Amino acid sequence: MQFQTMSYWQLGGRNIDNQKCDFMVRSSMLSRVQNLRLVDLYRHGSESIWVTKGTNVYDITEWVPSHPGGEVILRAAGGSIDPYWKIFSIHQKQDVYDILEQYLIGTIDPKDLVDGQVPSEHVPNPFASDPERDPRLRVHSERPCNAETPVSELGTFITPNDVFYVRNHLWVPDLGKPEDYSLTVELYDGTEKKYTLQDLRDKFHEHTITATLQCSGNRRSHMTANARMTNGLQWEVGAIGNAEWTGVRLRDVLADAGHAVDDVPKEVKHVQFSAVEAYGASIPIAKAADRFGDVLLAYKMNGEALPPDHGFPLRVLVPGNVAARSVKWVNKITLSDEESPSQWQRRDYKCFGPNEGPNPNWDAARSIQEMPVQSAITSLRQVSSHSPQARKWMHVYGLEEDSVLLEGYSFSGGGREIVRVDISADDGRSWHQAELLEAETKGSKAWAWRRWRFIIPNSQAGKVFVVKAVDEAYNTQPDSYEPHFNFRGNLTSGWQRVENKPIPS
Amino acid sequence: MQFQTMSYWQLGGRNIDNQKCDFMVRSSMLSRVQNLRLVDLYRHGSESIWVTKGTNVYDITEWVPSHPGGEVILRAAGGSIDPYWKIFSIHQKQDVYDILEQYLIGTIDPKDLVDGQVPSEHVPNPFASDPERDPRLRVHSERPCNAETPVSELGTFITPNDVFYVRNHLWVPDLGKPEDYSLTVELYDGTEKKYTLQDLRDKFHEHTITATLQCSGNRRSHMTANARMTNGLQWEVGAIGNAEWTGVRLRDVLADAGHAVDDVPKEVKHVQFSAVEAYGASIPIAKAADRFGDVLLAYKMNGEALPPDHGFPLRVLVPGNVAARSVKWVNKITLSDEESPSQWQRRDYKCFGPNEGPNPNWDAARSIQEMPVQSAITSLRQVSSHSPQARKWMHVYGLEEDSVLLEGYSFSGGGREIVRVDISADDGRSWHQAELLEAETKGSKAWAWRRWRFIIPNSQAGKVFVVKAVDEAYNTQPDSYEPHFNFRGNLTSGWQRVENKPIPS
Structure with a gap:
């Protein structure tokens, strides 16, 4: 319990003892809570921040600068924090409730309640800016949106934007006008430089790379099915996709901002990315500064402006690393001696x-960056002489016997090329x-998945197919x-087995 | 058969059709072979090169420039090629015999034979310069010397020079005086620059890195024991060792020789290394030019001059890559659009x-460079209260129960750090x-193995221990x-299992 308490504080690096002391002083001062009207919540502008939780009202003005999650807390100003605490589940602990209680100033007047609750129009919807999504996506959660590409759409080298898997940790932010958008780069000494989107396009060379993004939870459902239940969204094989990403090199931007990319000072170890909606993550400086690392600040996906779900107007693209580091809607980059303090850097990934979990020593494990070798079967079909459609395929592949045709992907992290796929x-x-199918790719290393195909006569095919891949480091x-x-079900990469029958899409 | 024929020729890039044509013309011209004396073999100096095979004599003068293996053939001049063909087994094929036969000029006079054979003093010993070796090494072959470190000597972070495993493909060359030794760097345009050992020390910054070298055959015997017989030396867990290597950066030398290391021309793809004794291999230019790649031209091992078996006076040290690329006795470096033509680059490794082998499509597979994640148990002992010696260890480790103490190594290629060892x-x-035991290391990445220790009470220990490691890419x-x-038994990395009893050293 002590560890859990500390972890919330460690995320923000605050001193819990001082906070506890404040709490005691406050508690003794606060004689009686007031009866407040909903309309009072909005009266204070930026001078003081009031929020509700259930029917209680809290003045959290003094707390805001200490909030471990940063200014995202302001999203709740004048309304209910309930929907946010549901998303940021780290708040659902006694010590966090205790902190909130010290700021209690009143309760909502029963005249304003409906069935004893704050009416829904006063409960904010953080997901109001989320876009419409393609119905072909297989949705695991609506809010935040987590939806994978169905196997029927995983058959092409480039995954179309509309069906590219969506892995949102929070909401899609409402960004206002793109011309008001800016990116701040903060160097290790604290100096800052700002770039508008136009600045980025004007000042830097444009680069395009072909890169696969994969969620660390891809194939998690296979670990659950073949071992034990895992924590997290139960992705099948579609939390992965491949696209052409266009933007400017992070390396170039860091150099322009004043960072010595070829002679990195020892203290600078990580590049932290913060996003508009409060997500954050980091990568090692060695990856960011590497001239063959190809880390982009990307504004295009497959030749089009980034879709809202994929980071419009600007995202980080860290090829070869787990997709969680390719921060969408990025607006702040910080050079640091520490990893990002976010839970997505220090815990989840x-x-x-x-044998470990579900309360491990989080600090003892390495944040996922590069990924291990992976493969999956995305299509299995009979190519038999019994149907005209199938006969066409027999002709295309020059087959004489009724056969089984398998297709799929293989991929490895760190730009390590796939050298063999065994079936x-x-x-x-x-x-x-x-x-192994050929495809034209752009970039310094093998950042893109490798598609593969396998055909075997029916007479030689058993009941179960298995796939495994080998990368260039063998x-x-x-x-x-x-x-x-692992209890989080991350980086599931055991051999995939599929029965010898068409895969449901 | 056609493939095997071509492969010999492809190594040297020659045109077999012309050769065959020569053969037919020659055969028709050669009416009768001569009776020759042994003393005649030496008479010709460098003007014409005569060799024997068995009791036949061949004038190979015209063949020398076409020899796929290069000038190493001159080592046999005036003597028997039999010992060399035994080492370079690629010659043991009909098409190579056919080539030789076209140069037949005579047979040794029976007066010079002993028991029908050329006397042994006329058969050269290519291994005459091989050094004395530490008797603790476990010898797999004497000539060339292949000997592994016994587990009793694998318990330290730094492996002492005397017991560092020896993996020689050929003989240890007789180098003459170190001051006569020179290294030639040939750029892609053919221009050459020469460096003496003194030049290297004078012109370049000295660097030291801690790096593990591992033979791709390490643990091959485990694949044979657990799957099927493999081709090659049946190494146990000791074809690996860790040392501090000191020398100059290859990157710096290439830059000095005129190669643009930070803006490599597209055509330059590989850096080929040739050694005095005829060994050769190559690495990708990206590794050589990488400022964090730490490729050295090393002249010291653990603070001392390189021992003869480890490349005195100069070797390449390619940390993170299979040891076969860390060419010993290197005297020529060539920038090329191709990999080294040697069999060790294009075949063995x-x-x-x-399902493949023993005659696969060699060109279809990738040469081993970076290695996969690996681990082994090197020590297992009882720490019980029954003996004073073991009681000491119980005290050292604060144990209350009789226990089993395991130690071993874990390692991954490409500088990828070990993050977890599961037992x-x-x-x-x-x-x-x-x-995971701490150790001070030098270098840009995790080039050194990670030692580990595990202690478990006897009451919880079963009959078989298993080890597996995880690297930073998971x-x-x-x-x-x-x-x-794989039929070559390369890169064996299945989980090692050991019985719960002391490991014989």
């Missing part, structure tokens, strides 16, 4: 041993090599799940 | 699928984390061997 048609007893995927289990 | 004390059913080791089998 880590792996632990099969078993008899549940892992014997192996064949899939054909890393391969583990055979099983339980010995590689 | 590759992996294929479990099972019940043959893989449940897992614990080993303690790559892990495959569970088994057969599905990851």
